Amino acid sequence: MTSDDHNDGADLLLNLNFEPDWAKKAPSVNSCAGGDRDEERPRRPRRDRPPRDARDRDRRPPRRDHSGERRERLRDPQRAPRPPRVEPLNAEVHFLPEKNNIGAVVHLVRARKQAFPLFGLASIFLSDARHYLIKLTAPKGQSLEFHQCGVCQLVFLNKADLEQHVLAAHLDVHFAVEEQETEPPAGKFVCVGRCPKTGLLLGPPNYHGFNAALQELHAKHYAGMSLQDCRARIEMIHDQDVIEEWRNSCRRTTVYRPKSAPADAPGLTRDQAEALLREKHLNRMMHSRSRVIMPAALIAQLPDESLTARIRQAWNRETKRPFTLALALQPALKHMGLHVFRSKGSDHYVSAIKPSPIDPGHAVPLIRSILEFVESHPDSKLPAVLEALAPGGAADSGETAELIQSVTWLIEKGHVIEYFDGTFRLPGRGRPMDKGKQSIEKERQREDAGPGASPG
Numbered sequence: 516m517t518s519d520d521h522n523d524g525a526d527l528l529l530n531l532n533f534e535p536d537w538a539k540k541a542p543s544v545n546s547c548a549g550g551d552r553d554e555e556r557p558r559r560p561r562r563d564r565p566p567r568d569a570r571d572r573d574r575r576p577p578r579r580d581h582s583g584e585r586r587e588r589l590r591d592p593q594r595a596p597r598p599p600r601v602e603p604l605n606a607e608v609h610f611l612p613e614k615n616n617i618g619a620v621v622h623l624v625r626a627r628k629q630a631f632p633l634f635g636l637a638s639i640f641l642s643d644a645r646h647y648l649i650k651l652t653a654p655k656g657q658s659l660e661f662h663q664c665g666v667c668q669l670v671f672l673n674k675a676d677l678e679q680h681v682l683a684a685h686l687d688v689h690f691a692v693e694e695q696e697t698e699p700p701a702g703k704f705v706c707v708g709r710c711p712k713t714g715l716l717l718g719p720p721n722y723h724g725f726n727a728a729l730q731e732l733h734a735k736h737y738a739g740m741s742l743q744d745c746r747a748r749i750e751m752i753h754d755q756d757v758i759e760e761w762r763n764s765c766r767r768t769t770v771y772r773p774k775s776a777p778a779d780a781p782g783l784t785r786d787q788a789e790a791l792l793r794e795k796h797l798n799r800m801m802h803s804r805s806r807v808i809m810p811a812a813l814i815a816q817l818p819d820e821s822l823t824a825r826i827r828q829a830w831n832r833e834t835k836r837p838f839t840l841a842l843a844l845q846p847a848l849k850h851m852g853l854h855v856f857r858s859k860g861s862d863h864y865v866s867a868i869k870p871s872p873i874d875p876g877h878a879v880p881l882i883r884s885i886l887e888f889v890e891s892h893p894d895s896k897l898p899a900v901l902e903a904l905a906p907g908g909a910a911d912s913g914e915t916a917e918l919i920q921s922v923t924w925l926i927e928k929g930h931v932i933e934y935f936d937g938t939f940r941l942p943g944r945g946r947p948m949d950k951g952k953q954s955i956e957k958e959r960q961r962e963d964a965g966p967g968a969s970p971g
């Protein structure tokens with residue numbers, strides 16, 4: 516592991532605050548949660564409450580009737596109308612751990628010599644958009660394609676929108692952008708166009724650079740609307756001071772110099788640079804595939820609402836139990852030398868120590884007494900073991916030291932599992948240690964099928 520791996524995972528490790536209650540925590544930082552529509556915002560998962568169904572509704576006591584009040588509030592003209600709900604795109608969404616952060620998790624699990632819940636580790640990745648990726652897959656048999664920017668990985672459903680994005684946002688990949696001094700425009704101008712949102716001055720509508728300035732404004736700030744609508748927003752200012760301000764702003768002009776051209780090659784205008792990029796580079800700066808992976812931090816920038824709605828829907832599901840992230844994390848942790856096994860019912864745990872059951876009957880008396888105590892008192896902690904096997908012993912006595920040494924030895928050999936909360940258990944004997952992917956998939960299918968589905 517490089518030092519960079521540690522740096523990348525530093526933020527993640529701050530979140531590795533394992534409490535017995537880990538699974539009840541809702542992720543606190545996530546770009547998925549940053550939506551602008553309340554009804555789309557991922558909700559805090561309520562693991563402590565069973566899912567509501569029609570029978571629950573019937574059993575619920577009648578509510579006090581505030582409906583009249585509520586209707587009044589809903590009629591309030593001050594309230595902004597809710598935007599129409601967007602139908603989520605039909606696409607598969609999987610969440611993947613960001614690979615630089617896996618090293619940090621492995622480092623922690625190794626250092627602590629304890630067993631951590633796989634789903635708990637997966638939840639931590641999901642708690643911060645910087646720590647996971649989103650895999651989008653077209654459903655089988657459908658012609659859906661995702662168009663992805665090769666520079667920033669942003670995903671579009673419409674290829675023309677992606678082309679506009681590359682031209683507007685990534686000219687600097689192939690061009691050095693320079694500011695140059697030039698003569699201000701000569702002539703008499705009666706008004707200049709100004710963007711009410713950004714305050715940008717576009718120049719007089721009859722000026723030759725007006726359209727190029729409008730197109731640049733449209734690409735950068737109004738990509739979601741038509742060029743015509745963008746133009747309709749421009750206000751015409753007749754104030755001579757503002758016209759002079761625009762004229763002065765023209766003293767500086769931006770030129771685009773191809774990075775592959777000699778240093779003394781003439782600079783290009785934005786239009787010329789875009790045309791050249793389109794002709795020579797555009798196709799290699801983007802791709803169209805039925806499966807793409809993008810950083811989760813880009814969710815807020817996705818231009819297609821149906822895709823955003825689908826990802827939020829999947830994210831809501833994933834925060835309740837991170838199946839897809841656990842599925843992707845498990846092989847990565849195994850590949851890095853950790854062991855994944857099932858314990859405490861059917862939960863998956865991760866440890867640097869391979870569980871290794873032994874028969875207490877074949878052990879020396881002290882070891883046997885520890886194994887028998889842990890077997891008959893599952894989830895007890897070290898103080899309980901000491902109290903039972905060396906009652907009244909002083910903390911610094913030889914007897915206590917020998918007992919602690921034996922417990923430590925049993926843990927390091929995998930004959931006793933110490934969990935992240937300090938509790939002990941014996942590794943299961945004869946229990947399938949790890950059916951891995953299959954068992955996580957089965958659990959997911961059971962959950963999807965609902966509470967009535969039969970186990971197994």
Ligand SMILES: [Zn+2]
Pocket residue numbers: 664665666667668669680681684685
């Ligand atoms: Zn991009």
